[in-house]
Structures are given as C-alpha cells and as structure tokens.
Amino acid sequence: MATITTVLFLLLAVIISGTTARFTRLPLPLVQIALGAVIALSVVPTVDLKPSIFFLLFLPPLLFLDGWRIPKDDLFRDRVVVLELALGLVVFTVLGVGLLIHYLIPAMPLPVAFALAAILSPTDPIAVSAIARGTPVPKRMMHILEGESLLNDASGLVCMRFAVAAAMTGAFSLREAVGSFLWVAIGGLAIGVAVTWTVTKAKNWIADRLGEDTSTQILISLLIPFGAYLLAEHFECSGILAAVAAGVTMSFTEQSGRAKAITRVQRSAVWDTVQFTLNGVIFVLLGEQMPSIMARAAETVRVTGHHEPWWLAIYVLVITAALGVLRFLWVWTSLRWTIFRAQRRGEQPPAMGWRLVAAMSFAGVRGAITLAGILTVPFALPDGTAFPARNLAIFLAAGVIIVSLVAASIALPRLLKNLELPPQAAQQHAIDIARLAAAESAIQAVEQAQHQMAEGRADADLYTEASARVMELYRQRIDRTQQSDEALADGRKIDLIERQLRLAGLRAERDAIFHLARTRQLDDESSRRLIREIDLQEARYAT
Template sequence: METISVALILLLAVVISGALARMSPIALPLPLFQIALGVVIASVANLGVELEPEIFFLLFLPPLLFLDGWRIPKEGVFRDKGTILELAFGLVVFTVVGVGFLVNWMIPAMPLAVAFALAAIVSPTDPIAVSAIAARVPIPKRLMHILEGESLLNDASGLVCMRFAVAATLTGTFSLAEAAGTFLWVAIGGIAIGTGVTWSATKAKNWISRKFGEETGSQILISLLIPFAAYLLAERLHCSGILAAVAAGITMSYVEQTGQALAVTRVRRSAVWDTVQFTANGIIFVLLGEQLPQILAGAAQVVHETGHHEPAWLLVYVVSINLALAALRLLWVWTSLRFTLFRAARRGEALVTPSWRLIAAMSLAGVRGTITLAGVLTLPLVMADGTAFPARDLAIFLAAGVIILSLVAASIGLPHLLKGLELPPEPSHQEDEDRARIAASEAAIRAVERAQHDMGEGRSDADLYVDAGARIMELYRQRIDGRSKTGEERDLARKIDEIERRLRLAGLRAERDEIYRIVRSRSLTDEAARKLVREVDLLEARFRVT
C-alpha cells in the first residue's frame, strides 16, 4: 500500500508541475518546476523512496530511448550524419576524457574511474529540454534535427561509456584492447537484438491480426513491452540493452511503414506513448528533487573529506564542470565545422560560413536532462566487497547540478542567440507532400469506384450506391463537405450515410496505403508521411464503428 501511495503522489506531482509551469509568468523549463516540487515534497513528507539502480534503469530508460528512436526524423539525421556522428561519438569521448581528468583533479576523493563515469553520464544531451526552452523563439528545424540525432546516439554512447567506467571501478582494472573488443560485441549484439525483437514481435502480431482480427489494447500493450523485451534480452546475453532499446525504436519506425495496424490503434497508441514520455520524464525529475536533500548531505560529506570544509565548494564544482562541458563542446563544434568546410572546399562546393551565433547556439544547446539523471541514479550502491560505492552521492549531486545549471543557462541565452539566426535552408518537401496528397486522393477515388460497383452490383437500390460514391469522390476532388439530408428524406439519408461510411473507409485505407508506398520508395519523408497518415487515421477513427 505504501508503494502505491508513493507512486500516486509522484504522479500527482507531475501533473501539478505541468500546471505550475503553464501558470508561471517566467518562462522556465518544466524540469526545474518538477525538481523544485520534489524538494517541497521532501521537506513536508518523508516518502522513504529507495532507488534500486537496476530497477530504476529498467523502468525508465528503455521506453524513453525506444520512443526517441521511433520518432526521430531520420531524413534530417541522414542528411547531416557526418556532423551528428562527430558530436555523438567523438564529442562524447572528448568529454569523458577532458571532464574526467578535471573532476579527478578537483576532487581527489573521487577515483578516476568514478570521475570518468560521471563525465560519461553528463555527456548525453536532451533536445526535448532545448525545444521547451526555445518555445519563445522558433528554433531552426535543421539545428533541431542535428540536436535530436546527436541526442539519440550520444545517449547510447554516453551510457555505454558509463558502464565501462563503472565496471572499471568495481573490478579495479581496465584494458583498452579488451574494452574495445567488448564494446564491439555489446554494440553489434545490442543493435541486432533490438532490431530482431521488434521485427519478430511485429511480424507475429500482424500475422495474428490478419488471421483472428486486431484488438487495439493488445497492440498498444505490445508496443509498450517491446523496449523492455529488447533491453532484458540484450542484458541477458551481455550486450548493450541501451543500444537494443534504441535499435528497437528505429526498427519500429520502419516496420510501421507497412501500415498493418488499424487507424484507431495508431491514434490511441500515439496518445499512450505521449503520456508515457511525459510521465517518465516528470517522475525522474520529481524523484531527483525528493532525493536532493539526502544527496546534498552525502555530497557535503565527500567535500569535507577533500579538505574543503565549506559546502559552497559544491557550487564551485558544478560551475566548473558546466564551464568545462561548454568549453569542450564549443571547441569541438568549431573544429568540426572547420573540417566540414575544408572537406566541402576540397569537393568544390560553394561555402557558406555559419555565424558565430550558430556555433554558440550549438554549444549552449548541449542541455543535460532525463538520460543524464536516469543514468547517474543507476550508479551501484556498493562495491563487490560490500563497501559503499565511492563518492556516489557526490556524483549524483554534481550531475543534478549540471542539469539544473545547463537548463538555466540555456533558457537565458538560447532565445537571444536563436533570434533571427539563419541556417542553410532546409530542403522543401512541399512538392513531395502535394504529389503524395494527389496520388493518395487518386488512389482513394479508384478504390471508391471499385467498392461502389461491388457493393451496388445487382441491387435494386444500386442508385444509392452511385449517389454515395459520387459524394465521396467529390469530397476527394474538391475537399468539401457533402450535403446532409433532413426532413422526409431522413430515413433515406441514414441509409446513404451508412453506405457513405463504408465507402469512406475504403477510400481512406487506399489513401493511407498509397502514402506508405510512397514513403517506402523514399519519395516522401517519414515526418511528412506521419503527418498525412495521422490525418487519415483520425478520419478513419471517426467513421469506424467500434
């Protein structure tokens, strides 16, 4: 009963934090309100929450990483893949080495392996926090795509690096050659397992749906279970559960292009996943606030052991780490940009040198968020010999401080840097979208004509089918509403409405199938396709009898 009460309190806190963020006259990121609310809860009630690292990791990270992989706009990622890979892998290693040595130098009581673990934890960025901060100023789509792609990949690379650092702490040994071989195994195995689990699960459920019909609730539940299945299977086989969850999400986005699920399933599933994302992110930050007083006490004790008797040194550490992160990111972005321009010049391409504000915005946009917090809270409680994990509370406090300070700094600086910022123009997909709409409508008209003929053939009231079909096809041609009949024609209108409903469903199914065919041929972006399919799904959900 006590566990249920705590869970309900946390959920209520997430709801209240959202309301407080909307009511606040100051535009601050939602996570700051959630952390503050968690501190308030800790000050008025002792919930007694004890976070088991492995359980915490399992509950929160797989679904969040899965959803990131599922929804990320892949066209933007593929277009800027060079920049994204440099940020997601090169910058992570650069950050781990640089910040790791800095933390160990500042805090000798924190072993080097733990310092590397902390540096790896604070390396992943959070584009959701950036988009929330930049709500007051439109953020360029291309910049957002780069940040999203970087975040998806550096979540995996950062957390994998953290696992190696934690293993080195627990065993006391580290071999670069062995780590490289292990990394290849855990990476390739994790990706293969995530891909295989999603593909197998969707193939099985699609076969069952074709044979025995589809039940929306089961389909949604399967999508919720897939990331956990991929993560647990990968961990069981000593591969990366993190990469498995990401790969499962990316595979899900491709599998969904087959259009097997019912429209109502997709609509309801999207709403469920939005709720899962909002809830998981919110609970993580509320839990941080609730644990913060206890974490602060443990961190102050470690600081005392270093010879610094004033807790104010904690703030010095947090500011120093943030400055180091910003400096390393700025240096890496500038250097990466120089190499990109150099390669473009070698290929004879026209050069457009981005402004300094773009480089500064890219650096300041490295906000830390949910993944950093979830990762640091999974640090082991004890060593192999039963002793306490060294400087665990301090590491958690420093990671939390980095999150808070990076959120505040970005919320103040990004709106000014982004205002009027110009990037190389995004390729316009409007013509592709228009062609897809035309092709989908033409496919729908052909399907309505066939269905109208099949349904009305040999019937005495075949003219009703012709009338209903004409109305539907006129809607597709002109996109206007049909007339509604009243008075004495009501009974006849009801019958026509039922025929019209069935013809509408036939047309909508054909329209969606055509959109999926176009996106599979790579003539339309999956982002545009998702928009068009959602429109069709909403219409089908309206006309389908449940």
C-alpha cells in the same frame, strides 16, 4: 500503501507543474525538480531510487518512442553530425573533463574521474524542448539533438562501465574495451531489431486470422521496448541501444499500414500520455533526490581537501563550464568540417554563425540519465573498502544537472530567437506529388468499389451518384496540383479557409451535442460516439 501514496503524489506534482510553469514562466524541468524537492521535505514518504529499476521503468519506453517518431530522413541527412556528437564528443568529453576533474580534485582517482565525466556526457533533448517552448527550437536543430541523445546515452554509459571496471580492478585493457563495446553496441542493436520484427510478424499473423483488437495492439506496443531492453541486458548488451533500435524498426514496420486507423489514433494518444507522464516523473524524482544529496555536502567536501562547502559550488561551476567549452569547440570544429566537405564537393557552403554554435552548446543540458547513471556506481570495491569519492561524484553530477538547466533556460531563448539554420530541401513539391498520386489511386479504388457494390442492383444509379460525389473531391485536388504557381498558392489559401470553416462548424457541432447530453436529450453512449467522430474529424483538419 506508502509506495502507492508516493506514486500518486509524484503524478499530482506532474499535473501541477504544467500550470505552475505557465504561470511563473519558468522552464518546466526546473519547476518539476522544485516540486520534487518539496515532496522530499514534506511528510510524504520518499522514493528510494534504485538505478536498475529506474532504467527499466523509464528509459525503454521513452527511448523506444524517440526512435519510433524521430524523422528518419532528417536523421540520415545529418548522420555525420549526429555521429560526431554522439560518439566523438563523448570520447572528447571523457578525456578532457576526466583529466580536469582529477586535476582539480586529486583525491578522486583517475578512473572515478573518467567515470564521472562519462556519465556527464549524455545530453537531454527533452529538457531542451521544455526550456525553449516559448521560443521553438528549429526543427533541424532539434532532430540533431534528438539523434545525438539517442546514441550518446549508450556511448556515455558504456564508457562509464569501463571506467568503473578499471576503478574496481585497477587495470584497463584497450583491446578488451573495444571488443566489449562492439559486443554491447552491435548486440543491442541486433536484439532491438529482432524483437520488434518478430513481434510485428507474430501479431500480424494473428490479426490476419482472428482479426485485430485495438487494445491488444496498444498493449503490445507498450511491452516491446521492455522486452528488447530485458533481452539485451540478459545477454550483457546495451539495453538502451536495443530500445532505440526497436523504436526505429517499429517506424519501418508501421509503414506497411497494416494497423487499423482507430488503432493508430488510440495508440498515439496512449503513447503521448505515457511520454508526458514519464518525462514529468523523471524530473520530479530528480528533485526528490536533491535534499538528501545536499545534506551530505559537509561530509563530501572533506574528500576534496577543503572544509568550506562553497568549494563544491566552485567545482560544479568549473566542470559545467568545461563541458560547455569542450562542446562549443567540438560543435564549431564539426560545422567547419561540414563546410569544408561541402566546398570539396563544389557546393555552396551554408552560412553558420556563432549563435548557432552557442545554441548547440547550451542545448547540451544534462538530465535524468546522468543522475541515474552515477547512482549505479558501486558502494564498495572488491576488497570491501568504500568506493573512492562516490558521494562526491554524485554531488557533482547533481550540481551539473541543475546548473546546466539554469544556464540553458537563461541563454537558449535568447540565442534561439530568429535563429536560422542551413536551409532544408523544399518538401512542398514532394508533398504535392504524393497528394496527386494518392488522389489518382483513390479515384481508381472508388470506381472499382462502386462497380462491385452496384453490380446487379436495381438502384445502381444511387451508387453511381455517390461515387461521383466522392471522386469529384479527388479530381479537384488533381486539378489544383496541375495549375500554375499562383493558382496553386490560391488553392492552398482556399484549402486553409475551408479548413478554418470546417473547424468552426465541427466545434459548433460538438457544443450542440454536449448541450443535448447535458439536458438529457441524448444518452451518454450516443453522445460519446458522436463526440469521438467529431474529434477525429477535427484532428484531421487541425493538423
């Protein structure tokens, strides 16, 4: 009963956090962390955060959804930058920050310092988007951050695993580390692809023979990331990469269009709710751990050779600053390399100012992955002695999370304001071509369906009239795409005006239906059905 009560309070905190963040204008993650700390200091039973359970419950669905929804064309276009950040920057961070931590705190063994630096390397784009919600992050920058996060979670955790193993055994083999990394990475990716592909083929085979059940389809999509994660972990591969690969594969299998429209609409709503809930609970749990971590500060500081707890704050600030400086240098070098390659190809290199580099640097905030990862550090060595500086590493990781969130919440909105990224290729022409092709295909389908439906019927003229009405809408779309640029602009303006008028009409319809339901002139089932139809139409015109 106590566990259920705690879970309900965590969900209540997530609900309250949104309103509180809008009222106080504070970043949502910081509000959720504060509410988690309040829960920890209250009479509500706290959660004993077990990292293995945390990884299983929270990471697979979130990473799966990120892989599913991230724009693949954008990710492929910026693949070099993403890989440089997700792999090269992680290694750069592990070496640079690890040596710095060992220099600052000689009592922390070098392998432990590397382990701490490795788990500090993954970034959290969810926190970035929440922090900068008042000043939207440019799409291309957000896509790069999302792609980086999808991969650096795995690379950072793998590096931490090697460092912890070195601390436990006192030995490190580069050949074994490289071989293990390849097995962990390639195996995880292969398992993620295989699970999604197999499940999709199986459910399509069943749907073709027995029909498609929307609820079952949604539940299957929720279980796929957990299946991929658990299977990969069973074979000692990366469950995180398996979840990511499963999501990316899901996006490709969905392009077949086999699912019903209603399945896609309902599934999208369910996944939006899952994402909102899990993201919120993660930061609330993070805040709930803070009081217990802070309570061990007096004991932890003795490991550093000092007695004043404020030395811990200095270490946190220095490590956070080092992470920012290394990220700034890496991003600047990566962008200069991008410009150099563009010049070698004879292209006009894009303009990239210092604000872009600074924004990318501050956007490297740390989040729940860092805390959950550092909590997986063992309590004892194989000989039974306590793992060296474990509590200190946990304290420093938690402090860096808080400081990076605060720094980003202050700096990012200012840096992102009116920030321009290198231009993307215009997509409007491709969209117009797609609309034209879709309209022509629709006209052919309507004509064919009309002939089949009206064949041999006495009222065939009614089918002809109905098909003419439908095809006229598509012919208008085709006519507009073949006009001049000025006429096209006018056509788009007409579409916008028409959409606004349709939205006004749909909202009036909904108000009328609600009024009829409230006055008992319409039964509940009919009103829900009509409201859903109106909602689906509004969703179509509002996007």
